[in-house]
Amino acid sequence: MKVGILTGGGDCPGLNPVIRAAVRVIANANGQVVGLLEGWRGAIEGLTMDLTVENTDSIISQGGTILGSSRTNPYKKPADIDRLLDTYRNLGLDALIAIGGDDTLGVANRLYQDHGLGLIGCPKTIDNDLSATDVTFGFDTSINIVMEAIDRLRTTAESHRRIMVIETMGRHAGWIACYSGMATAADYILVPELEVNLSEMCDLLKRRRKEGKKYGIVVVSEGAKLSESDGFVTKDAVVDDFGHVKLGGIGDAVAEIIEKKTGIETRVVTLGHLQRGGPPSAYDRVLGTRCGIHAARMVLKKDFGKMVSLRGTKIVAVPLAEAVGTMRMLDIDFFNEAGEFFT
């Protein structure tokens, strides 16, 4: 059996553990694995590398993906689908494991539905916003990076009696902001799922200052809006192959409002791609490894058109169609638990 693997979309810690584990399980069954480079681009252009137990054995601790990644959408040009099908055929693939988020898995689902390719999906994203799974690998590493950064920012904020606004990634879901904010006792957390009340937040920050707290921590998710009538804050008008804008800049806008309304000196830190870089946490190495093992086992059983999914503590198979198209937004009950501290 010959199996392809690709990683698409934004990279995240935990991708290499998936690759390593899938290669091992396929090799144990005397199969052969080939990596398609740079997401769907590699599948279109036939860019490949051989994956063996030997060249993947020590990649468990490496961040990013040894295969490279891109946000290439083969459905943008019908000719690219033909080229992708040619690659699949020419390589003699029996199956393809696509590791990615909603966009990559959406393509995988269409290729399975339209052309009957042996697709298996494996969910990844630091944003933790994929449906049909409880947690995505990458998320745990990311919130630990944010937590460590905020712990450091707290000491300088306190020395200078400042408010620190920390802008996190997460796209349209507030999981990273809410988890990292709760883990660092943030004074306020702004997420895309809830209407932002900036006056309430500024009153709270002023009151805390009066009561003697010498600094403030505000965590804002990049997808939050200043008000319901305002759009997302974006870097520019450019959209990627899947139509996504580049979010970013809400932290600056929030800091400006805080300084104006409270009179307290405020600084902004946008953590950006630091949140996706570096080695995976132990949790993400283990989750990635388990996802890789189960994805490969599904390949061996020819259980195609499915995605590996964490349900409680078990890894199960769910139809790819269930996983794509709808984002898993932040649980509002969870946000309200964090909100107990915003008084």
Ligand code: F6P
């Ligand atoms: O989806 C993961 C993510 O890291 C988002 O949190 C973020 O908005 C986006 O990717 C950034 O993408 P890029 O790497 O294209 O700048």
